[in-house]
Amino acid sequence: MITTIALDLDNTLLNSNKEISAENERVLKELHEAGKRVILCTGRPLGAVQHLIQQLELTQPNDYSITFNGGLVQNNVDQEILAQTTLTKQQVELLYQDAKQRNYPLDVLGPDKVYSLIEFGKSDYEKFMNGMISFEDVKFAALPADQTFGKVVSSAPAETVSNTRAGLPKDVQDNFHVVPSRPELLEFLPAGVNKAVGLGQLLGNFGETLDNLMAFGDEENDLEMLQAARVGVAMENAIPLIKKAANVETLNNNDDGVAAYLKKYFEM
Incomplete structure (x- = not known):
């Protein structure tokens, strides 16, 4: 069963204006309220995505984000670090x-x-x-x-x-x-860090595996998480490498591609 939805940001969840559309926001909030984990997966630090966390209301005690492209798994609310790999x-x-x-x-x-x-x-x-x-x-x-x-x-x-x-x-x-x-x-x-690693650490904390994961992405830094997820979803605007690795393809990031596939998969 899919319990967790992992979302790359730029050119995936975000449109060309770097915004979460009203439809993507509506669908993700509905799924989150129904008990699905919604995980932002980004190369940015947590502070740089707080406005998106607040927009989607990912502020429950068990809400986390994957930052630094898998190098840091951090709680959205108290910023407690669940797992971290760094450079000297x-x-x-x-x-x-x-x-x-x-x-x-x-x-x-x-x-x-x-x-x-x-x-x-x-x-x-x-x-x-x-x-x-x-x-x-x-x-x-x-x-x-x-x-x-x-x-x-x-x-x-x-x-x-x-x-x-x-x-x-x-x-x-x-x-x-x-x-x-x-x-x-x-x-x-x-070395060894990617988004799939961070997501595996997070899901392991909940006694689950990557078999419980649906992931959306468009670029090479999303490759491992799309390969590891039970359902890997490539955006229509994704590079060929990502489309080949994914199970399915959805609409592009300017046409609410995330919401379109979620509505179809969860029969919303």
């Missing part, structure tokens, strides 16, 4: 050294802010986040050594992102799960 400054330095040689931008996501490594030039990542989390411009030497980090991102034109990924040295590939979340954003997660 020493690991980030592997990326820093490669970026210094090949000249690509890096932003490092800490527990409460994003550190933009300005030695490589300011990326457009702060503009993309649009005030959802605070940023600090630093040189690598000033990156706090006593903190751990959720992930590192490289925000750049699609061609730069593609070239960056293609040329990564072995030590970076061994220490990170490297995946694009859109053509212009390459994400460096802790």
Whole structure:
């Protein structure tokens, strides 16, 4: 039985205006009130999705979100951490050294802010986040050594992102799960971390498995959760890799694709 609905955000649950449509909101609220878990699964930190949590009223004691693309499983209400996998400054330095040689931008996501490594030039990542989390411009030497980090991102034109990924040295590939979340954003997660891992940890907390999961996605960072879910749903606007991995396809993100499939599956 499907007990849990996992939702990627950009270009899946959110439309092109980065909003949850009225129909998606209505259907998800109805299912949540009926007892289904509704889990936002995102690369962003929890603070950057609180407005969406409030809109969907995902504020019950057992409501959680998957953030940092599976690296952090956190309660929506008290922000208690159920599971977490992080990066050290020493690991980030592997990326820093490669970026210094090949000249690509890096932003490092800490527990409460994003550190933009300005030695490589300011990326457009702060503009993309649009005030959802605070940023600090630093040189690598000033990156706090006593903190751990959720992930590192490289925000750049699609061609730069593609070239960056293609040329990564072995030590970076061994220490990170490297995946694009859109053509212009390459994400460096802790090795072994993906959305399916976080969802498995969450469902295990409730004595369930990924066989109880329905997941929606559109990009490569959604791949593992769509493969692992009992029902993996690709958006019409998804990349070919995701459509191939999914069980079914729904309408695009601007045509309430999430709501359309949920209404059909749950006979609403």
